[in-house]
Amino acid sequence: MLASRSVAAEPVWETESPEAVLEAASCGIGLGVLPRERITEAVQKNRVRIVPVEGLPFPLSFYLVIHRDKILTERMWAFRKLVLRYRTGDGGEESRKVSGASQPGTAH
Secondary structure, eight states: OOGGGTOOOOOSOOOSOHHHHHHHHHTTSOOOOOOHHHHHHHHHTTSOOOOOOOSOOOOOOOOOOOOTTOBOOHHHHHHHHHHHHHHHSSOSHHHHHSOOOBOTTOOO
């Protein structure tokens, strides 16, 4: 993505923590990519500034997390199914392959 624009980037530090990314950027350690909602307060306090980026896709990944021993209620199971349907486009076979909590009335 960056190479096609003749831009080289070599990360020297990575983290999954949005708070750590924001803190590093506000200390001048480097750049961070965060959702606007996560940085609103820091921007208002002039700790960081937004640099618009156009033409570079930033795909996001979301995860549905469930305690490994949780037995889901009917509503929780329905929500899980909805999320998996959105992810796979159909909620079919792929959604049944995803490991996770037990359906109500069943065991792991």
